[in-house]
Amino acid sequence: MLKGGKSGPIIVPGKPDESLIIQKIRSGEMPPKKRMLEMGVKPITPSETERLARWIAQGVPEGNVAPDVATTEPDSLVSDKDRQFWAFQPPRPVVVPSVSHAAPVRNPIDAFVLAKLEEKGLTLSPEADRLTLIRRACFDLTGLPPEPDEVQSFLQDQDPRAYEKLIDRLLASPRYGERWGRYWLDVAGYADSEGGKLSADHPRPVAYRYRDYVIRSFNADKPYDRFLLEQIAGDELIDYENAPVITQEIMDSLIATGFLRLGPDSTSEREVNFVEDRLDVISDEIDVFSSGVLGLTIKCAKCHSHKYDPIPQRDYYRLAALFKGAYDEHDWLMPQHAGDGGKVMGTRYLPYVIPGATPVQLIIEEGKREALEQKAEPIKKKLLDQKLAQLPATLHEDLRRMLVTPPDKRNELEKYLAEKFEKILKIEPEELKRSDAGYKKEAEESERQVKLLEFRKLPEPKITALWDRGVPSPTYILRRGDPASFGRLVGPGVPSVLTDGKTPFEVQPPWPGSSKTGRRLALARWLIRQNHPLTARVMVNRIWQHHFGTGIVKTLANFGNTGARPTHPELLDWLASEFVRQGWSIKSMHRLMMTSSTYRQQSTVTPVLEKMDPENLLLSRMPLKRMEAEVLNDTLLLISGRLDETPYGVPEPVLVRDDGLVTPIETEKGMRRSIYVAQRRTDLPTILENFDLPPMSPNCVERNVSTVAPQALHLMNNAIIHRLAEAFAGRVKKEAGADPEKQVERAYWIAFSRPPTDEEKKIGLEALNRLKIEQAKQSLAETKEQKAEALPAGPKAGVDIKVSAPKAEPQEALSALSKVCHTLMNSAAFLYID
Template identity: 60%
Template sequence: MRVIRPAFVVIFWLASVLTATAQAADQPAKSPIFETDILPIFKAKCASCHNPRAKKAELDLTTLDAVAKGGESGELIVGGKPDDSLLYEMIHEGLMPPEDFKKPLTKAEIETISRWIQAGAKSKNGDALSKADLVTQHDIIPLMNLRCTVCHGLRKQEAGLDLRSKSSMLKGGKSGPAIVLGKPEESLILKRLHAAEMPPRKLLVRFGIRPMNSAEIAMLSKWIAADGPEVEMQLDVATTAPDPLVTDEDRKFWAFQKPNRPAVPRVNHQALVRNPLDAFLLKTLEGQQLSYSPEADKLTLIRRVAFDLTGLAPDWKDVETFLADDSPKAYEKMVDRYLASKRYGERWGQYWLDLAGYADSEGKRSADPIRPHAWRYRDYVIRAFNADKPYDRFLLEQIAGDELADYEHAAEVTPQMYDNLVATAFLRMAPDGTGSDIVDTAVERMEVIADELNIFTAGILGLTMKCAQCHSHKYDPIPQRDYYRLMAVFKGAYDEHDWLKPSFVPGQTETAKAGRVLVHVLADELTKWQADKLQHEQRVTAAQQKLKQPRKLLIEKLRSERIAKLPAEVQEKVKQLLGTPKPKRNAEQKQLAAKYEASLKFDDKKLSKADSDFKKLAAATAKQVKELTAKAPKQPQIRALWDRGVPSPTYIYRRGDVTNPDRLVGPGVPAVLTDGKTPFDVQPPWPGANKSGRRLALARWLIEPNHPLTSRVMINRIWKFHFGRGIVKSLGNFGHTGSRPTQPELLDWLSREFIDREWSIKQMHRLMMTSSAYRQSSQMTDKLAELDPENALLSRMPLRRMEAEVVRDSVLLVAGRLDETRFGQPDPVSVRPDGLVTSTESKQGWRRSIYVQHRRKEMPTILENFDLPQMIPNCVERPSATVASQALHLSNDSMILKLSGQFAERVQTEAGTEPYRQIEHAYQIALSRPPTDEEKQVSLETLAALTKRWKAELGGEADKDNEAEKRALVNLCHTLINSAAFLYVD
């Protein structure tokens, strides 16, 4: 027997292996199958977030059908094209699973998924994408709404055709059925589309629509060819079943829990506790070995209170009254006086108008069209604050005022009905360019809706939800579904497919001149308008009467001349003809009329050609009538939002794209703010109402005592405007990316107290302002700089610069030129020759800034320099910048210089010519306090030096009417206006 050598064995083995490998390489690799190769990967690495019970991003990866359906970002798979497939892009780029996930996909797993897609995403039973390609009514109805139902829908059915459902398409209109199932080539709608007859090209701009593109026409054709498949799609609303997208664990975040009233703590410095606020604050301070700063003096306190509550400095007589009052409740009485001031609503109303995004113009377009009736909402807000309207009622009226009473059938509009309707303008404040034909498509309308939802969610809920228009919130448990549920709540009034245009825009076709206004004003105002209208019509008639007699005489003269030129035999007959009414003319007269009557008719144009005197009189009369007509009293109207009854269906738009609808949703609220097992209850506002009741349900949900955010968010805003920063610093973001409350127990205590005090804002002011915390000085020490550098613990009161309106109004006040006429039309603004924007001056001066026209593109320069926001779309919290333009404006602006002169005139009138008394009085007016000894001395020396300088400059004119002394006083007053003591509130 021959022995086989080991080396030969190795060679033989290697040859066998290589041969087998070569044979294997010649055979195609087995394609991955979903059930055996892909699903195990998904279950191990993805399904914890993407399953039927926890569908993050609306995505379920546990079944083939669910994978084929995709998620909120659209389809996941493009068969045969891994690089074009969103699923592969996300895992290949390492975006999914998230970084903090403990089980990332391996390279081999990623490669397997890539090969699966490349091979067509196969399953045991065939192609994974087959079901996703089915076109149903839920693809077609949104398309009809987008392109067709403006003429063939709820409000209008041209040719009797309604395209809002399959059944109505089959019913058709005057020309027959719109579709023939199984026969796209015979379907009238497709014939019209292919012929470019529909939508009519001349109407596209007018109605803000665009024609169907080829892909959309192909989809419609495919649906008709397949007999118009309809699939049942359950309306996605909250039910009693567990929510697959929001869990009870999500609801454990502090801001999503209802506020509970904590026990008031005991503290070491009990003598400093004037009310429970102090106990909570001192508890935290004592934990850092800190306490309150010393109490501020009475001069500081009254100036602080006056500016906080009215936005203006206290009158010196009020200061003297407070200083002389030694009673134990002197401070509380002073606070109450300012709470009762009519100026209070103007101050605190401005904060709310910021939140609402109030503006007197539409924005978006360079023309920035005026909103002629927006001022009523401004006045409503001011009056509501002055009356201390309970915050729950205040919200109810603004969110759903039109659904609180049947104003349409009321015998008379009551003051409460009027308030209800005016209040709804809160939801009409977002920038809106859809009054222009070229920016009035569904895309632009969705921008307006998105801005309004942003105003509502950030301002009232304290949540950032804007990103959820395109995808689920990245940080807060707010799925995209909840954004569109909330949008559905507003759809009765804000429907992108059933749109009311904003204010009339000159030059635009078919713009609704009264699209967003109601005429339900109070009887007194309506009666006055009717009387004014009658008087105006009488004035126009009187002006027109000036031509009546001259016209008559000239016509008679010209007719006589022309008749005299006619054949003699017909002259008398023509005269008789002209005196005979048409119905009574005989055959001969009718023949004469046809021949001669036209030449004997004279309008004013012909008369003017014939007679120069009449021409002059006619021109003068026409000019007068035109001027009178321009001054015709306009019918009083209300800018409002109202439910229109039957909204179109609400689909989730994938990636926020109005042309890419996903599934149907119904009205609802963010699930994380509910208990997760209570449906959103919508009921008609009253029996037989033609309104949906959706916003009323939203408003009532908002003001439930256990709502997690409503009271917290408002209390936090009030706190911020008294103490310089909110307990939650991010006023419009109480979510995971917002700031955490520095005093969470205090915030909850205040929230419950707010509700228990029947939502009274003034009572909360009083509570905060009578605390020891509010009465602290703003004194900074080394210890406070080390332990509480940002004053988060409120170890002192902050030194705050005046806001823009307060700066302007304060300068007007000290100059004695503040016109305190309240309410009504805003004062217009104009651009001066030097390019600066100012408001109009009246005989009394200038009104408060809140009454100045707020145009988004033309803001008064002084306000803009001091950080007045543009309202794009609103301002939850204003910035406070210090820039050179502020000092330059106060130093050099001609209006400021003029007001400085009027300030000086006031001082001289009230204090006389004695410099010492002038200085003292100027300080009292501007700074609400007398000057210190050092300030008196410096001011006296300054006045003397300035007087000397002016005498030298003026020469012989210096002694005339003490001109040098007057100009020196103007300089001093101008200096006070520029001082930090004037611009900052201690």
């Protein structure tokens, strides 16, 4: 700036009015408005101009630009005492406790739990029966109930290790990754749309590749340390730009970095692509990372030092600096807009180069649309005639003329009639569907094809990824989080409280000659150190929570001072150490937890347990758990025979209906598992939203479990639920035949994975018989009405219309069975897992 270019020096020290830079800014020539718009930078304010002028007037003094980083010197902001808090210390070596009554102890988990129980004079509850155990295990590991034949096979298996073999089979099922991948997608904040500050909620057409990566990783039991490495720094694990061949491993590592691109992001729109908007995106990703992986509320330190945990504001910005090579608010990849030639948007993605990733495009033939419109015409005419019949005949001709005249060409009379009658005479699409079953089927298929086209067409094979792009801009502490108020310069680093406070944070390029910073790779490697205080603890606590209902630390995303203390601290440390010892294997953790006697307990609450352990903090019994949203939806599809288990790929579209309901679109195969249904932030499928599927803003570390009226109303009244009940009844009839007793038994086996009790069978048979009679009576009444209408015109009083006595026909019997099946689908025994 002092040397200048063709126009000479742009700064004259001590003389701001003679400095070219001040002259250009004040005249409005600089910065160029077009360039500011392209870069998403707001114009310089008068106060900023005057601040620059004062700096020039002071002689352009140079400040100390050495970044604030961790050194070997004692940290003045975080003390050794702060580091003594239990969660900030590495897991301690733990001796498995001895217990007075060792008979129930199958593995060390039981010893830790039983030791606590014995302090209160309690012991483990009795073991649940096999019917309960197989249903519990299947839902826990696959999110679906066992089929009746699978239950029978398990009951007949006399091998002492029958239960252990069951666990192994479930862990090997492809359904396992779909179940447990969903948990991680909550942590990551996965959604199929951008979200953010705009109401448009633009779709993310290739986000699903990350979803598929997660499912495959869980199915393959990818070690958790590797799983984290790939998601945080997959682009820095290998020199993919110069690799002779792009392997599946390389592609997976790049797709995995989508973990850091899942948060709400409005910056695809230029209207909300300024520095503060970009900082919001970065803040959300730091929140996802810290809450999901570290179990800390680090986001609180963005504007000021954390109020309760020893996390100074400096450490928040050190952490932000680790992501700066890819997430740089001053070097942001811009969205594509008309006139960009498509080049800019491409820089927001990496190419997907695995063979077979050809975009899917479905073409709807225009001829089919025309045929559908032609079929609608006579139906519209019939409906219009019916509506006109309710109005004075003298208006009919004028009303018909009004309806076919374009609004801008109507005369005064037609405008008057339109204001009064057009709304009630308008034929809505739903009316057409209700009036003609054939038209309804074709119209819904057309709507489905439109949605499939909208979701499945991909402009080009690509992936949403994060990658370093060169030297990042400096990172400053932002006072009160204000992007225009710079504080100290900081370098990359991790929260000081999670270190010994005297070791610098080392960052090296990932390979010699690399242009990448290596910052995120250094972060990932620090995370997966065997003695890291939080990484293993947070993950095993999350696995424990999904199996036992509550985490050992109840606050899954807050291991800090304001979070809950562990109910079994020694058990948590032992599990964390065991997790690392077993190669960070998540499946090994399942096997360990689920084969314990603690997991196999009954859920019965006795008066003694209610008094001594009312909240089940001592794990004196297994909790009763309600199905999550996806489990409920998938189970309804499975028992009705309408579950399409096609894995992976483009998300299945949803239909936003005129009544506001959001429903998946059914195909000939049925509907796919919920994890494969498109989940836009603003249009969640209604059944999933009613049962607490969370909106991702930015993520969800623990779901709410509510009990509200819309849940019961949806299961009772929703048309899709009724169709599934009919399909369930059809399956029962196919498998059990026409014998009512066998039908009731089969329905219970399918819905509850057990036979009905004698009382349940009696009630079921009585209900089935009563419903058949009611259906027959209803059919009889309809038949009499139809015969009466068929008589010649004239007085009909006293005419004896004879019909056969009521007798249930096959269709009426099936209708009665569907009502029984619908009742089972609404029962607590169905919705809750024992």
